[in-house]
Amino acid sequence: MNDSIERIQNEARSEISSAPNREELERLRVHYVGKKGVLTSLLHQLKDLPADKRKAMGALLNDVKTEFENVLRLRQSELSRKAIEEELAKAPALDLSLSGQYSSAVGSLHPVTRVMEQFIQIMKRIGFSVATGPEVELDYYNFEALNTPEHHPARDMQDTFYIEPPILLRSHTSPVQIRTMKNKRPPLQLIAPGKVYRSDYDMTHVPMFHQIEGLMVDKHISFADLKGVLHYLVKGLFGARPLRFRPSYFPFTEPSAEVDMQCISCKGSGRDCRICKSTGWLEIGGCGMVHPNVFRAVGYDPDEISGFAFGMGMERIAMLKYGIDDIRSFFENDLRMLEQFSC
Numbered sequence: 001m002n003d004s005i006e007r008i009q010n011e012a013r014s015e016i017s018s019a020p021n022r023e024e025l026e027r028l029r030v031h032y033v034g035k036k037g038v039l040t041s042l043l044h045q046l047k048d049l050p051a052d053k054r055k056a057m058g059a060l061l062n063d064v065k066t067e068f069e070n071v072l073r074l075r076q077s078e079l080s081r082k083a084i085e086e087e088l089a090k091a092p093a094l095d096l097s098l099s100g101q102y103s104s105a106v107g108s109l110h111p112v113t114r115v116m117e118q119f120i121q122i123m124k125r126i127g128f129s130v131a132t133g134p135e136v137e138l139d140y141y142n143f144e145a146l147n148t149p150e151h152h153p154a155r156d157m158q159d160t161f162y163i164e165p166p167i168l169l170r171s172h173t174s175p176v177q178i179r180t181m182k183n184k185r186p187p188l189q190l191i192a193p194g195k196v197y198r199s200d201y202d203m204t205h206v207p208m209f210h211q212i213e214g215l216m217v218d219k220h221i222s223f224a225d226l227k228g229v230l231h232y233l234v235k236g237l238f239g240a241r242p243l244r245f246r247p248s249y250f251p252f253t254e255p256s257a258e259v260d261m262q263c264i265s266c267k268g269s270g271r272d273c274r275i276c277k278s279t280g281w282l283e284i285g286g287c288g289m290v291h292p293n294v295f296r297a298v299g300y301d302p303d304e305i306s307g308f309a310f311g312m313g314m315e316r317i318a319m320l321k322y323g324i325d326d327i328r329s330f331f332e333n334d335l336r337m338l339e340q341f342s343c
């Protein structure tokens with residue numbers, strides 16, 4: 001029996017270590033160490049041996065089995081490595097078709113940011129520069145210097161949040177007019193973009209929103225200049241369209257007007273139009289000629305210089321531009337809404 005074991009060992013070693021592929025290796029595994037394999041049948045024959053030889057032969061067969069398993073494992077890993085090397089030799093150096101395990105989401109500008117940036121670019125083209133001011137503001141800049149003294153009924157239109165009087169959250173960007181005029185002499189041509197605050201909350205009002213203020217001050221500035229600038233601005237934002245100036249009231253401008261643009265949806269016909277509520281017009285902001293008292297407050301001589309100012313809500317412009325009904329959707333952080341504006 002020893003002889004035949006040695007023969008089997010030699011045969012198995014050479015067959016296994018030269019097995020050409022995994023299928024053949026598997027066949028050899030079954031043949032030598034499988035349930036009905038050569039070694040198993042030898043182990044079965046142990047019981048026929050005399051007791052004194054049985055133990056030694058048993059140990060020998062176990063060693064042989066261990067050796068076979070080792071040789072099989074070795075050949076198995078050699079074949080795997082060979083298979084990988086062959087694959088790599090065939091494939092191009094870098095497999096660009098392989099998808100990554102992680103993909104990173106690409107962000108995009110918020111629709112309000114987009115509109116503001118567009119607005120700023122348009123105004124820069126006609127010589128307006130950008131000014132900024134604090135969101136936490138003093139009553140003086142937000143109201144007082146804008147010809148809106150305490151107890152003035154116009155304060156009701158802009159009820160805001162008070163940190164501790166006279167410190168408040170600015171209710172519009174108009175205080176930037178005062179801050180800039182106090183620091184500079186005419187001619188001035190500026191816009192002031194930023195966040196503003198009011199205690200409002202419904203489909204068209206939120207407690208924080210964005211405005212852009214416009215201010216132009218020099219000798220001989222007239223309402224015609226205001227109209228020209230607003231036409232240019234609207235043309236850049238929506239394409240050329242008729243504007244309508246509706247007499248209105250702001251304490252810091254005189255005369256004052258609300259600016260309406262012809263409805264982009266019904267083109268002014270007003271027929272069954274949800275967007276303009278069938279009026280044919282869409283309100284886009286407030287404007288007027290700077291009030292003499294405002295000039296006095298900043299030390300300008302109203303007899304010598306004149307100017308216009310306007311203010312527009314950016315959410316309102318974005319709602320009209322993108323057909324959004326509810327202003328609150330800008331601030332709900334719902335990606336399904338925001339992703340529509342990624343490019």
Ligand code: PHE
Nearest residue numbers: 172174286287288309310311
């Ligand atoms: N500040 C005004 C508002 O927020 C808008 C405005 C600005 C009106 C400048 C006239 C001139 O309602």
